[in-house]
Amino acid sequence: MATAARTSLKVGLIPGDGIGREVIPAAKAALLALGSDIPKPEFVDLLAGFELFTRTGTALPEETIRVLEEECDCALFGAVSSPTRRVAGYSSPIVALRKKLDLYANVRPVVSVAANPEDKPSVDLVVVRENTECLYVKQEELTIGEHGKEARAIRLITERASRRIGQMAFEIALGRPRKHLTIIHKSNVLSTTDGLFRETVRGVPSLPGVNGKYDGVEVAEQIVDSAVYRLFREPQIYDVMVAPNLYGDIISDAAAALVGSLGLVPSVNAGDKFVMGEPVHGSAPDILGQGIANPLASIRSAALMLRHLGYTKGADRIDKAVDEVIREGKVLTPDLGGKSGTKEVVDEVVKRI
Ligand code: GGG
Numbered sequence: 001m002a003t004a005a006r007t008s009l010k011v012g013l014i015p016g017d018g019i020g021r022e023v024i025p026a027a028k029a030a031l032l033a034l035g036s037d038i039p040k041p042e043f044v045d046l047l048a049g050f051e052l053f054t055r056t057g058t059a060l061p062e063e064t065i066r067v068l069e070e071e072c073d074c075a076l077f078g079a080v081s082s083p084t085r086r087v088a089g090y091s092s093p094i095v096a097l098r099k100k101l102d103l104y105a106n107v108r109p110v111v112s113v114a115a116n117p118e119d120k121p122s123v124d125l126v127v128v129r130e131n132t133e134c135l136y137v138k139q140e141e142l143t144i145g146e147h148g149k150e151a152r153a154i155r156l157i158t159e160r161a162s163r164r165i166g167q168m169a170f171e172i173a174l175g176r177p178r179k180h181l182t183i184i185h186k187s188n189v190l191s192t193t194d195g196l197f198r199e200t201v202r203g204v205p206s207l208p209g210v211n212g213k214y215d216g217v218e219v220a221e222q223i224v225d226s227a228v229y230r231l232f233r234e235p236q237i238y239d240v241m242v243a244p245n246l247y248g249d250i251i252s253d254a255a256a257a258l259v260g261s262l263g264l265v266p267s268v269n270a271g272d273k274f275v276m277g278e279p280v281h282g283s284a285p286d287i288l289g290q291g292i293a294n295p296l297a298s299i300r301s302a303a304l305m306l307r308h309l310g311y312t313k314g315a316d317r318i319d320k321a322v323d324e325v326i327r328e329g330k331v332l333t334p335d336l337g338g339k340s341g342t343k344e345v346v347d348e349v350v351k352r353i
Pocket of ligand 1: 080081082093094095280281282283
């Protein structure tokens with residue numbers, strides 16, 4: 001995505017539910033602290049979420065989509081707390097937003113912070129999750145069969161979506177020192193759906209126009225269950241992992257455990273025309289309102305969004321400040337064993353930016 005000729009950067013802010021509303025202001029503060037290293041940020045507050053649905057009957061207002069599409073250069077989304085039961089008329093706004101804006105890739109870097117800045121992190125991988133299909137097409141039905149209720153869900157895997165997530169994963173792998181890509185699937189059981197995903201991603205280097213570009217990328221593959229096992233035993237074997245939507249969602253949350261907290265892991269939802277940062281964590285109703293939500297995943301999501309837009313200097317400054325705060329270990333939220341609140345952590349990061 002080109003950075004050229006922007007004098008300002010219009011950022012849509014969609015806090016959503018729960019601690020999303022506590023951590024999105026942290027990302028905003030980090031962007032404001034960058035001064036002239038990025039185009040002057042302008043923010044527009046936008047609505048979405050389950051809480052909004054309970055008040056208004058709408059989880060994702062048309063106006064939110066319109067402003068994102070027509071006015072914003074990028075966006076930051078906090079979290080959403082969809083209920084685990086079916087609620088008539090409600091559908092997850094984040095799932096819908098990813099589809100409506102065609103944000104087909106969810107890129108989730110999981111990186112530990114080494115005690116010494118000169119040392120390599122012990123975990124340094126990127127989960128590239130397909131963001132628009134798989135079971136998240138949400139075509140479920142409940143019928144009554146011979147033995148009672150029967151629930152079914154469609155799992156959609158298309159060649160187009162697998163190809164473009166594959167291309168994104170190869171690009172990301174190509175830009176990393178190890179240039180290693182693992183395709184995650186379960187095609188020993190789901191040979192039609194996961195088989196298509198696997199074959200399509202494997203076929204990316206042979207697509208017309210690629211012309212050997214990805215020759216330097218080493219490709220491996222792994223069945224999803226054994227991938228999770230190996231992720232916990234030997235995370236260093238992974239560099240870039242590409243997965244269908246559901247596996248990618250689960251693997252990236254699991255990988256967060258390797259770096260200390262879900263509160264540290266950022267993501268971007270990326271398409272060809274738009275990018276939206278989003279912390280991997282959810283709305284955490286258990287700690288809502290206590291002022292102790294970890295703001296670092298949200299702040300890092302702002303950095304990742306900038307990186308995706310080509311503002312590397314600004315992104316580096318934010319990531320360096322976050323790394324220093326974690327490394328020093330004096331001002332951390334309770335999920336990382338600290339005693340500080342959200343505000344103190346934000347102030348500490350901003351001071352270092
Ligand atoms: N920021 C990630 C997030 O909100 N995770 C929770 C999640 O995926 N929720 C889906 C939903 O509630 O619809």
